[in-house]
Amino acid sequence: xxxxxxxAGLILSGIxxxxxxxxxxxxxxxxxxxxxxxIMLNAAGLAFIVAGAxxxxxxxxxxxxxxxxxxxxxxxxxxxxxxQIYHQLKTLDSDAANKMRG
Amino acid sequence: xxxxxxxxxxxxxxxxxxxxxYNMIHALLYLVVSFLAVAxxxxxxxxxxxxxxxxxxxxxxxxxxxxxxxxxxxxxxxxVEQERAWMGNNIFIxxxxxxxxxxxxxxxxxxxxxxxxxxxxxxxxxxxxxxLYGPYAIGVxxxxxxxxxxxxxxxxxxxxxxxxxxxxxxxxxx
Numbered sequence: 001x002x003x004x005x006x007x008a009g010l011i012l013s014g015i016x017x018x019x020x021x022x023x024x025x026x027x028x029x030x031x032x033x034x035x036x037x038x039i040m041l042n043a044a045g046l047a048f049i050v051a052g053a054x055x056x057x058x059x060x061x062x063x064x065x066x067x068x069x070x071x072x073x074x075x076x077x078x079x080x081x082x083x084q085i086y087h088q089l090k091t092l093d094s095d096a097a098n099k100m101r102g
Numbered sequence: 103x104x105x106x107x108x109x110x111x112x113x114x115x116x117x118x119x120x121x122x123x124y125n126m127i128h129a130l131l132y133l134v135v136s137f138l139a140v141a142x143x144x145x146x147x148x149x150x151x152x153x154x155x156x157x158x159x160x161x162x163x164x165x166x167x168x169x170x171x172x173x174x175x176x177x178x179x180x181x182v183e184q185e186r187a188w189m190g191n192n193i194f195i196x197x198x199x200x201x202x203x204x205x206x207x208x209x210x211x212x213x214x215x216x217x218x219x220x221x222x223x224x225x226x227x228x229x230x231x232x233x234l235y236g237p238y239a240i241g242v243x244x245x246x247x248x249x250x251x252x253x254x255x256x257x258x259x260x261x262x263x264x265x266x267x268x269x270x271x272x273x274x275x276x
Binding site for chain 2: 027028032042046057064073074075084087
């Protein structure tokens with residue numbers, strides 16, 4: 001059984017990141033944009049895991065733990081913001097939140 | 103090795119399904135499948151502890167949190183129709199082409215370098231924990247501060263303003 005080449009892991013990470021990027025560029029719904037950011041963070045974590053497996057060290061996995069923590073904190077604050085925007089504007093359209101009025 | 107490619111294909115396919123769905127719940131369920139496939143990739147790459155964390159935190163906590171918020175928003179069928187109206191067929195063209203040019207560039211850069219084979223060595227959770235609380239202890243403390251500020255920020259932002267019906271009623275209650 002042959003080992004997985006390094007390129008395959010990095011290319012998978014790149015494809016997932018680009019898919020999340022396309023989604024965050026095209027969507028207008030705020031919740032979908034948050035989901036896309038999660039996809040991109042997950043792809044970045046996958047790149048760290050692949051790099052950690054290349055050198056057989058634990059450092060890549062530790063960076064993944066930090067990314068995981070950051071994603072959890074980011075999604076909770078983002079969802080609180082989404083709830084406030086929905087209560088104030090009655091819509092999930094990100095274009096509706098382009099005015100700063102107090 | 104075949105496990106890696108099967109899991110990678112499932113991850114890419116389910117992510118494509120996530121970014122093309124109109125219904126949020128369907129997109130989130132495909133997102134769970136994508137996270138599970140990525141967890142299998144982690145396991146194949148010798149990171150079993152990270153595979154468990156991926157399933158618990160990403161597929162468990164984060165997706166369930168988003169689902170709870172969607173339930174709180176109480177969206178109707180019209181939101182699906184509106185999403186369909188927002189997402190025309192030609193809206194993907196511009197960002198899609200530009201992003202795929204960037205993807206082709208990064209794939210070219212990755213493949214043009216010398217090839218390396220990943221090691222089969224499984225990195226045990228014990229080794230991860232020793233490294234995490236040894237050289238990276240300051241990172242753990244910073245993560246604690248980040249989570250604390252996340253909790254305080256989410257509570258502050260998510261708090262509803264107290265509804266005042268009338269000044270007269272308010273003064274009578276107090």
